[in-house]
Amino acid sequence: MDFTNAFSWMNIRFLFDGLLITLEVAVLSIIISLLMGTLLGVLRYLKIPAVSKIIGFIIDVIRNLPLLLIIFFTYFALPQLGIRFDIFWSTVAxxxxxxxxxxxxxxxxxxISIPKGQTEAGLSTGLTKMQTLWYIVLPQGLRTMLPSIVSQLIALIKDTSLATIISLPELTHNAKIIYxxxxxxxxxxxxxxxxFYFVxxxxxSLLSKRLEVRLAK
Structure with a gap:
């Protein structure tokens, strides 16, 4: 074990270059997945004929596939269909x-965990179904969703290391080059x-706890 030379300025800088890529991928993926995940979750909750079932089927397929396979698909398979991304955007996708x-x-x-009585109460006051969802159901549901969402986002950050398989110059990839x-x-x-990953x-996780406390008030 050679800690002194391993943590030379050049190696530390190389690690931070990889960390920056990791954070960029994570932040973009978090923003996109939160927006898309919320939209898809709401569409399934609304049980729109045909649409909800099709979305549900696609979601079930994706959830039961390894993330590594999806990374391979976006980087190697999509170009065969005429859709080309570079390594960075293939990972984000x-x-x-x-x-x-x-x-x-x-x-x-x-x-779904919110009692139906809440929705019925909102509708009885003259709110539309979407207004009831936005102002009554979603804020209450957020309290129960938050811990699971944060856990999933933490898993996302750690899963960025899988992109080393397609040579994305992220944190794990750069560490492998050094050793x-x-x-x-x-x-x-x-x-x-x-x-790095722990910090x-x-x-x-600390940020999520603060949000939970605020939502509980």
Whole structure:
């Protein structure tokens, strides 16, 4: 184990370059998956004839596929269909597709957990179905959804490491390059990876706890 040379300025800078890519992929995927997941979850909750069933089938298929397979599909298969992304956007697309399916089920489950009496009370006051959903059902459901959503987003951040398989220069990929040059750097790089991922994921979990407290008030 050579911690001194493993954490030279050049290696640290290379790790931070990878960390930046990891964060960019994670942030973009989180934004897209939250928007798409919420939309899909609401559409399934509304039980629109035919539409909800088709969406449900697609979501079930995606949820039961390995994320790695979806990454391969977006990077290797889509170009065969005339749709080309570079490594970065292939990763974002794959992560967003997979996480949108996961989050949509969390959203739908949270909405279903709200008693029907709440919806009926909103409709009886003259609100439309969409207004009732937006102002009454969704805010209450958010309290039960939040812990599961945060757990899924934490998993998303950790899953960005899978993109190393298509050579995305993210954190894990760059660490592999560093310890590939000298096997004495293996443990130092594993320590660095564990520290980086822990800090990011722990910060997100602390943020979610604060949000839970505010929502509970």
């Amino acid at each position: 794959a992560m967003s597709i997979f996480e949108s399916a996961m989050i949509s089920e969390i959203i739908r489950g949270g909405l 590939g040059q000298d096997t004495s750097y293996v443990i130092p790089m594993f320590v660095a990876l564990a520290l 990011i994921c722990y910060a997100l």
